[in-house]
Amino acid sequence: MPFSAKRLFFTFILGLTGLTNAYAGDRILATGGVTQIEGSAGGGLVPWGVLHGTTSDNGLGITAAASRAGIDDYTLDVKGVALNLYNRLEISFARQHLALDTLGGKLEQDIIGAKARLFGDVLYHPWGQWSLGVQHKRLDDFSLPRAVGARDDSGTDIYLAGSKLFFDAVAGRNLLLNTTLRSTQANQGGLLGFGGDLNDSRELVVEGSLGIFVTPRWLAGFEYRQKPDQLSFAEEEEWKDVFVAFVPNKHLSLTAAWIDLGSIAGLDDQQGGYLSLQVAY
Amino acid sequence: MTTMIWRRLTAPLLLAICTLTAHASDDETSSWTYNALGEKAGIAAIVEDLLVNIANDERIVVRFADADISRLQRMLNEQFCMLSGGPCVYTGDSMRESHRGKNYTQAEFNSLVENLIHAFEANDVPLAAQNRLLGKLAPMNADIVAQ
Numbered sequence: 001m002p003f004s005a006k007r008l009f010f011t012f013i014l015g016l017t018g019l020t021n022a023y024a025g026d027r028i029l030a031t032g033g034v035t036q037i038e039g040s041a042g043g044g045l046v047p048w049g050v051l052h053g054t055t056s057d058n059g060l061g062i063t064a065a066a067s068r069a070g071i072d073d074y075t076l077d078v079k080g081v082a083l084n085l086y087n088r089l090e091i092s093f094a095r096q097h098l099a100l101d102t103l104g105g106k107l108e109q110d111i112i113g114a115k116a117r118l119f120g121d122v123l124y125h126p127w128g129q130w131s132l133g134v135q136h137k138r139l140d141d142f143s144l145p146r147a148v149g150a151r152d153d154s155g156t157d158i159y160l161a162g163s164k165l166f167f168d169a170v171a172g173r174n175l176l177l178n179t180t181l182r183s184t185q186a187n188q189g190g191l192l193g194f195g196g197d198l199n200d201s202r203e204l205v206v207e208g209s210l211g212i213f214v215t216p217r218w219l220a221g222f223e224y225r226q227k228p229d230q231l232s233f234a235e236e237e238e239w240k241d242v243f244v245a246f247v248p249n250k251h252l253s254l255t256a257a258w259i260d261l262g263s264i265a266g267l268d269d270q271q272g273g274y275l276s277l278q279v280a281y
Numbered sequence: 282m283t284t285m286i287w288r289r290l291t292a293p294l295l296l297a298i299c300t301l302t303a304h305a306s307d308d309e310t311s312s313w314t315y316n317a318l319g320e321k322a323g324i325a326a327i328v329e330d331l332l333v334n335i336a337n338d339e340r341i342v343v344r345f346a347d348a349d350i351s352r353l354q355r356m357l358n359e360q361f362c363m364l365s366g367g368p369c370v371y372t373g374d375s376m377r378e379s380h381r382g383k384n385y386t387q388a389e390f391n392s393l394v395e396n397l398i399h400a401f402e403a404n405d406v407p408l409a410a411q412n413r414l415l416g417k418l419a420p421m422n423a424d425i426v427a428q
């Protein structure tokens with residue numbers, strides 16, 4: 001993102017944060033999760049079955065988020081905006097920028113996402129809420145991914161995600177369980193292209209997260225995300241994180257996490273901090 | 282690949298099953314929740330605050346324009362008392378009957394729940410008791426919304 005667009009984005013975010021008395025959606029606090037790194041409603045790494053914000057069956061909602069993950073040899077920045085239509089359909093756009101701090105250079109991609117709630121409700125339905133989502137990703141510059149064996153500069157992930165809140169599950173606290181099944185060809189989420197010299201077909205991967213609402217405004221938990229491993233030049237590993245999300249009101253959430261992204265492009269044991277700010281209305 | 286998936290799924294699934302079964306048994310007999318709500322007087326204060334909150338909530342107050350509020354108040358007291366394990370019997374109509382034909386929206390349901398949570402908070406109800414009662418009310422959603 002060019003500098004001026006970045007400034008505009010943050011001005012937009014700050015502007016939204018100021019509007020804490022503006023229209024709020026008619027869903028219970030924190031039932032929209034936060035913005036995961038591909039722009040969908042979820043945790044930090046994993047898309048959940050819930051849709052963005054707190055819009056219910058009576059309106060539209062907008063969210064915007066900025067996130068940064070600083071791990072040993074890389075820095076990932078994500079900016080995302082999303083629209084929720086009647087808590088039925090979520091449309092999202094995210095831009096990822098990965099700085100290769102040690103190797104030099106950068107990798108960037110755009111992700112357009114859509115997620116439809118198939119049935120249920122995260123709070124009220126005995127089976128929770130199930131949604132079907134797609135994330136279409138396109139890299140800016142394919143030269144590095146091509147050089148390491150990737151086949152495509154774009155790809156589309158398809159996922160089925162289920163979320164359910166269990167009331168009074170652990171020490172009187174509510175527990176949020178999410179399970180996601182994703183069909184993907186993406187290497188490192190797409191930043192290293194799609195398909196590879198070891199495998200050029202879709203793979204089914206499992207993702208999940210478990211969180212406890214320590215209070216209605218504080219959610220703590222962990223996430224897990226399986227990934228394909230289809231480039232011979234370097235091993236690709238699963239992603240994990242431990243997170244805390246603070247949701248003071250329906251317009252604001254702050255997420256902090258410790259993330260472990262495993263080996264990336266030959267550099268092992270990539271761990272570090274993650275911070276994400278989301279505004280919604 | 283498939284075995285890998287199952288290995289990954291086992292832990293969260295087991296956890297979910299354990300937490301579910303752990304709470305299936307104790308509620309009807311125990312009156313811990315009833316005590317934590319403050320027994321009869323505490324529940325009366327919560328219901329009163331709930332009704333006041335609804336009266337001040339422009340999103341849903343119109344829905345109660347024709348309601349018999351004193352009956353509603355009595356019935357909510359009975360219902361919360363019984364659901365929390367107190368010494369009461371709910372004598373009102375079923376949730377399906379009393380909300381039929383009104384086509385209440387999910388948004389309206391959520392607004393009512395928010396008013397209830399605010400009433401809990403105003404009465405310093407312990408979070409565990411709030412969650413336990415909310416957990417009892419949540420499945421009623423299907424009988425109340427879009428009927």
Ligand code: HEM
Binds near residue numbers: 344389390419
């Ligand atoms: C967890 C959610 C709810 C619970 C536990 C609940 C409970 C009750 C109870 C116990 C009654 C009395 C039934 C009787 O008179 O025999 C009642 C009546 C009523 N409820 Fe609900 N309710 C819920 C949601 C809603 C919502 C979302 C609305 C509308 C926004 C609503 C509007 C009414 C009205 C207007 C009456 C009075 C009907 C009449 O007097 O003719 N309720 N409800």
